[in-house]
Every structure is written in C-alpha cells, then in structure tokens.
Amino acid sequence: ILARLHPIDETTNLTPTIIAKTTRRLHLDPSHPLGILKRRIESHFSSFLIADSLDPVVSTTQNFDDLLFPADHPGRARTDTYYVNATTVLRTHTSAHQRETLSSRRSDGYLLSADVYRRDEVDTSHYPVFHQMEGIRTFDRVRVEEEVGVLDGEPTVRPASAGVEDCELSPENGVQVVHSEREAELVGAHLKRSLERMVQDLFGADKNLRVRWIEGSFPFTSPSWEMEVFYEGKWLEILGCGVVQQKIMDQAGNSDRVGWAFGLGLERIAMVLFNIPDIRLFWTTDDRFRSQFTSGQIVKFQPYSKYPACYKDVSFWCPDEFHENDFAEVVREVAGDLAESVALIDEFRHPKTHKTSRCYRINYRSMDR
Template sequence: MKEKIQLLTQEIQAFNAKNADELEAFRIKFLGSKGILKSLFGDFKAVDNSLKKEIGQELNQLRQLANDTLNSQKGILESSKVKTKSNTDFTRPAEPIDIGARHPISIVKNQILDVFSRIGFTVSEGPEIEDDWHNFTALNLPEYHPARDMQDTFFIEQDPDILLRTHTSSVQVRFMENNQPPIRTISPGRVFRNEDISARAHCIFHQVEGLYIDTDVSFADLKQTLIYFTKEMFGKSRIRLRPSYFPFTEPSAEVDIYWGLQTETDYKITKGTGWLEIMGCGMVDPNVLKNVNIDPEKYSGYAFGMGIERIAMLLYQIPDIRMFYENDLRFIDQFKSVI
C-alpha cells in the first residue's frame, strides 16, 4: 500500500487541469464516493497493526494533498475565466471626455477676488436669508426710511423681520460686529430684489462688495484702490467719480471708467460718451460704525460694490442678463477656454 500511496502522490502533484471537466474528473477519481481514496481507506482495515500508524498518516496526507490540489486548480480556472470573459478591446481609442466649463459669473467673480486678494483683502461670506438689522437698520436705514424704497425687497411672510438680502453689505455688518479694525474684506454673493426681469435686470443677481476700515483712511485711498482695480481688471486706469447717494456711505460716488470710442461696440455700450458706469462707492458713514461698536472718532473707512453680471456682460459683450440663468449649454460651452 505504501508504494501505491507514493505513486498516487506523484500523480496528484503532476496534475494540471486544462478545463472544468478535467478538474471534475480528478475530483471524482480521487475524492468521489467511489474514488481511490475511499477505496484505500477501506483497505486500511486489513493493514497490520504495527504499520497502521505510519500508513494512516500517509493516507491522511494523500487526502489533504488531493483536496489542496482540487481547490488550487479550481481557483486558477476561475481566475482565468474572469480574464477571458471581458470583450473589451483595449487597443481601441478612448471615447472623448466632454470637459465642462466654468460659468461666466464664477469666472468674473474669481477674477475680481484675485485682484483684491493681491492687496490684502480677505473673503467673507454670510447668509442669503437675513434679518432687518443686518440688511437695513445697521446700514443707516432705520424703519420707514425712504431709501428703503430703493431696494424692492422679498420679505418672508411668516416673519416681516426676515428677508432675502438685497445686497452683500449685510455680510460686512456681520464681519464688523465680530472683528475689530484694521478690516480689509471683500464679500461676494447672490442677492435678491423684487424687480421685473428684462434684458438688463433680474430679480436674482450677484454682487461683490469691499470694505476697508483703519485709522486715517481717506477718499484718496479709495480712489487709488479703484484705479488699481480697473487697471488690473480692464486694462484701463482712467476713471471718474460722480457724486451720488447711498445711505451707508458719506460722501458717496458712482465710478465710471473711460472705455473709449474706438469701435462701433464702444459707441453702443457707452452711448457715444466713452464712459461706462461700473460700481458705487464712498466713505463709510459714521453711524454705521457706531451701530457695530467701532469708534468713528478713531477709525474711518471706505466701501465699494459692483454687480458681477454687469462686469461679465461688459467683458464678454453678453447682450442679455437672462442668458446667465437659462442653463443653455451652447452659451456655457463658449467659456471652456477661459480659466
């Protein structure tokens, strides 16, 4: 029996199944209910008692070898089956990936933030659903102030004190409440006003507003900041400041840049004057500083704000503000080359 066990061991070690049928035949031959191992264990009863321990160990080793061989060969066949199952032709050219594009509002917003970040402005953000204090009262617009009519507001019906913010100046109020001068921050965000939608106006739009507060801040500092911005953003440094009115700044001004009259488009967008309004600005009203517990005797500051859509329409000659909100891929795809 020992010689037979040795021969069977060699046969099992040399076995290499080419397919599942051969592996199944191996299993039946060695491990089946009528297989060789079953027969050997039957013959084991007739072995001399002095040899039973030795031969019993060899039989157990033979059975273990058969089981291990069966399992390993089964794993090899299954692995091979997975590899050959794929019908993918890896030599074929890949399908082109449709690369998305940034929205022009995001492009322009990031450009504006980048310009001001170079001179120390940090970004601050706040909630779109505001309360009356941060959106109006703290900005020198107390209840029943006529200037509130300048901004047609969406109020929340359940609470007349809660509204959709009409400007990102509310973010500046929150920032001043939680930070002491020197303050140099810029606040981008979406704002809402109850206006009729047309080619030049929308009830939803985006603003960027800047704020600088420190000791001895003057209107000259504001003007130099604006000149720097227009030169970096538009490549034009000629500006003019026209007196205006904003409740939270005094004095206040509208900022125009000289766009020029070199092309027919220049004549059209500047109405033949060469000048184009881009933003509002002014020195922060002392009452605003008092409302946020900043001493107006010690500190002064300036603020400015602009509409992102207006700047984008100017830079890319977009004729209709509604195009920003229609999600038309033909429009968005035009900005794929813009970083």
C-alpha cells in the first residue's frame, strides 16, 4: 500500500481495486470538484492548521479505541471495514488522526482532509472510497468565556439566526459530567454558529436556504448534532458534529482544553453544488469531465454520456454468514465502475432445507461512453 509492505492474516479483506485507489488522492487536485470544495471550506476557516496528506493505513487503536468505539460496534466488523490485518485498517474516517493531531498542540484549530474507506452497497451515491473533512477547534478551559464568547464581533450565545431551526437535547445526549453547563453552552454555540456561516458561504446562492439542527449520536462527542440544509427545494444531510468527549482530549494531552469537532463528506456536498449525478464520476479520468472544472470556481456539471443502462439478474444460495457488502465487493472487483447499482429484487427460503436464495439485479451503465 503506497509502496509499503504490510503483513496479512486471516482478517485481511483488501482487494487490488481498493489498494489501487490509495494513490489517487482526489482532494489534492485543485481543479477537481473535491479539491475546489476543500479549498473553499479551508478559506472559511482560514486560521486553522491544514493536514491533507495523511497515511490511510492506521491502527485499530487509532480508528476505534482512541475514539471510544465500543468493542461490539458494527463499524469494527470486517463486513464494514477494510482490514489490512488484525491490528491495522484503512481508515474509515478522518477522526482516526484526531488524537495525534490534538497531541501536537500546534494550533487552536485544525482541518483534516483525507480519502477514507468503507465497504458499502453499490449505487450512484455510495462508493467504497470517499473523502472527508474534519474540523477541530479547542479552547482554554480557564479562558473559555473570553475565547468562545464572541465570534466575528457577535455574541456566540444568541437566538438562532433567521432561517435556522434549533433542537432540544435529550438526556442521553446531554452535557458531559466533566463540563459545566455554561462551558458546554458556549462551545456548542460557537460550533453551531461557525458551521452556519460555513454553509451560508457554500450554499448562499439559494435565497430560500434554511438550516436545521437535529440530535446526533457519535461515540466521540456529546452533545452531538447533525446539520441539514434546505437547498433547491429539499432537505440535505450535510454533517455531524459535537463537543469532543473530554476523555479524548485528556488522552491527547489536552486536559486543560475543551473542544468541538465536525466531520463532513466532500462528495455529498460536491454532488449537490456541482450537480454531479453519480459518485463514480469523481473517479473518471475522462477529459470531458475534468475539463469542465477550474480551480476556485463552482459550476454545474454538463453530462456527456448518453449510454443506456442494461441489467443482469443473478441468483444464488447464500451461506449463513452472507453479508450484502461481500457481494458488493465481488461486483466491484469484477465489473469495476461499469456497475451502477446492485439491488435485491427477490428472496426465497426453502421450506425443507431452510436455505436462503437471493436474486440481485446488477445495473450496468458506462459513465464515459
């Protein structure tokens, strides 16, 4: 992986196709839609330290344990995660680098951007490799009132801006016991106002833009929220965020600080802003796609392929341990990006043998013909 050898064992589930993707790093191309969006967000958080060339191979400790993932969390399963070996994975989120970033204490704010890897279904909005951006902002706990109280000249704690719907927190998503109510209120408000301004910058061309906050649930933050925006007539889930678990701050040598963090998928936002209908297009090398985009500019993608779709149905008896992501992996390895989607269309359980047969429809469509 990236010219380095790693030992393998019975947990290894990487494929040649996935390994080949590790060299692409689309977010570093300033004229690619993902690179354009990345730089737009970075310009909004101009004082933050940027890290965007991080090694995709991380330990299970970095990817799960440091972030307080329970031992039985589904994200740890081989059906969801690409294991290099029993103790090493391809990162499933940029948060895998959170502890080392915080431990450096090089800045009050950080922006991490990277390619991340998850085994997933096959359709036009899911791909086993995508790109995340994570923002982290920390504050001195002694001076938190002073540091957090004002954002760009306006009080941080104030009624939600026009067009913003806030939410009440449930007891399960409350303030951490090690934080005071005021501390959590200030940090949470600073987080929300910062992100509201970011989406105004990204989606501001829509005069009917609205923002709403809903409760979220993440192992590494509490309280946690998700942000949705009403853009061009429909609600879109944009990101997840929250007040960083103080245990994570403490383990990273930041017991004297409190912080917030957010994470967003660059593809999800870019597909909306650039009007890109299929996530596979981000990976094409066709100049008819690449030539439409210029560094610093957000323009609507003009489709060039009129190739029709065709489908093939395949049915088979499933072993007891069958998981749909395993089948998706086979389809991607054999058909590559010609496979547009895979959908279960029929299921049969034999009354005597109790074996299960499933029928899947594989939809094929070239992006570049």
